[in-house]
Amino acid sequence: xxxxxLNGNLRRGDNVPDLRPxxxxxxxxxxxxxxxxxxxxxxxxxQKYTIMLVPHTEKRTVHFQVSLFTLFFMAVMFLGLLAxxxxxxxxxxxxxxxxxxRSRDLVETEASLDIIRDEVGQLVSSAGAFKNSLTDTMDILxxxxxxxxxxxxxxDLSSLFAVxxxxxxxxxxxxxxxxxxVSLDDSVSSLDDIGMVLSSQKDLLSDIPTIWPLQGVRxxxxxxxxxxxxxxxxxxxxxxxxxLAFGYGVxxxxxxxxxxxxxxxxxxxxxxxxxxQHKYGFKTRYAHMQRQFVEVGQIVSQGEVIGTMxxxxxxxxxxLHYEVMIGTQLVDPIxxxxxxxxxxLDNITTSLQRYQ
Numbered sequence: 001x002x003x004x005x006l007n008g009n010l011r012r013g014d015n016v017p018d019l020r021p022x023x024x025x026x027x028x029x030x031x032x033x034x035x036x037x038x039x040x041x042x043x044x045x046x047q048k049y050t051i052m053l054v055p056h057t058e059k060r061t062v063h064f065q066v067s068l069f070t071l072f073f074m075a076v077m078f079l080g081l082l083a084x085x086x087x088x089x090x091x092x093x094x095x096x097x098x099x100x101x102r103s104r105d106l107v108e109t110e111a112s113l114d115i116i117r118d119e120v121g122q123l124v125s126s127a128g129a130f131k132n133s134l135t136d137t138m139d140i141l142x143x144x145x146x147x148x149x150x151x152x153x154x155x156d157l158s159s160l161f162a163v164x165x166x167x168x169x170x171x172x173x174x175x176x177x178x179x180x181x182v183s184l185d186d187s188v189s190s191l192d193d194i195g196m197v198l199s200s201q202k203d204l205l206s207d208i209p210t211i212w213p214l215q216g217v218r219x220x221x222x223x224x225x226x227x228x229x230x231x232x233x234x235x236x237x238x239x240x241x242x243x244l245a246f247g248y249g250v251x252x253x254x255x256x257x258x259x260x261x262x263x264x265x266x267x268x269x270x271x272x273x274x275x276x277q278h279k280y281g282f283k284t285r286y287a288h289m290q291r292q293f294v295e296v297g298q299i300v301s302q303g304e305v306i307g308t309m310x311x312x313x314x315x316x317x318x319x320l321h322y323e324v325m326i327g328t329q330l331v332d333p334i335x336x337x338x339x340x341x342x343x344x345l346d347n348i349t350t351s352l353q354r355y356q
Contacts, residue, residue: 045069120177127180137194206302207279209255209336213286213322215305219246222319225332231316241285241323242333248318250309252286254300255322255336263296270321271313274306280326287321288312 045068052063212218223243230237254276261283262275270287274294277283290310300306311318324333 045072124180127184134191134194207257208282209278209284209324209333211253211255211302212337213253213255213320214244214246214309215251215253217246217250219244219250219320221245221334225330225334232314238330240330241287241321242337243319243321245317245319246309248290248308248310250318250320251305252289252307252309252320254302254304254306255284256282256302258282258284258300260294260296260298260300260306263292263294266313269313271315272307272310273313273321276300276306283325285321285323285325287323288315288319290318 048065048067049071050063050065052061054061221242222245223239225242226239227236228239229235256276256278258276258278260274261277262273265272270285272289272292273285273287274289274292275283275285286306288310289307289312292307294300294306309318309320322333324331324336
């Protein structure tokens with residue numbers, strides 16, 4: 001025990017601090033450890049734990065100390081690596097699905113290209129046949145075929161199945177399609193020329209008597225053009241036209257565009273009859289009519305109804321007597337009616353034989 005030392009400055013009875021260890025509990029703390037919740041967490045995290053690795057052999061034991069902060073950091077790193085692994089796994093799986101889908105699309109595209117190649121081959125083959133037919137048609141019509149030849153370009157459009165590359169990395173099929181497009185575009189002018197010729201021919205056919213004069217029915221040919229025995233006088237005479245029999249009231253049509261130049265009645269011959277003047281010197285007559293729907297000077301069109309079938313004048317029954325003249329020359333109407341008759345002259349002859 002250390003007892004107080006009395007010196008001259010101290011008197012008996014003064015309080016002297018006890019300097020023995022553990023006796024002075026009121027010393028001032030000067031440490032910098034934080035207080036409160038933060039301080040508690042800091043102290044908790046700095047707590048250290050010893051990890052020992054004990055081998056099953058006589059080798060020395062390995063041990064080391066880690067704090068809770070270190071363990072927490074390692075756990076966070078592990079979870080981060082695990083999350084990254086799962087994210088990359090999902091991303092890789094999605095790319096695999098996308099790649100498989102693109103592969104299927106590629107296979108389907110290749111199959112479609114094969115189909116397109118076949119279709120294009122057939123198209124080019126048809127185009128070649130079209131070019132040949134167009135050339136033949138223009139030759140028949142007497143038109144120049146230079147447009148068709150230039151459209152073909154002097155090349156062969158049938159070489160479509162090679163897949164080699166051409167200039168600009170363009171497939172041969174594409175090049176052939178381009179050539180085909182040019183060919184078809186250039187053929188339009190040729191078709192226009194043909195259209196003009198056919199249009200003029202259509203106008204020509206509408207200006208000459210080429211259609212059947214009875215509307216909606218064929219009728220029977222009861223007497224043809226040429227020498228015949230007169231049905232009333234029983235003598236030979238020239239039958240100037242063709243007789244078409246059916247029934248009363250059958251509509252009668254103008255067989256070509258023209259103008260009504262005569263409308264009359266002949267009791268001892270044609271009965272009610274009409275004459276129409278056409279282009280190119282053609283003239284037609286329609287006799288034994290029951291009714292007449294037109295007047296002299298009226299313009300009529302091919303196929304227009306001008307009256308109905310009857311049995312007026314000298315007639316053995318309801319029929320149409322039909323004549324065709326070129327200038328002053330009588331001609332056989334059958335030769336012109338056959339131009340628009342789908343069954344041909346044989347059907348007319350058969351009709352006459354059936355009637356007889």
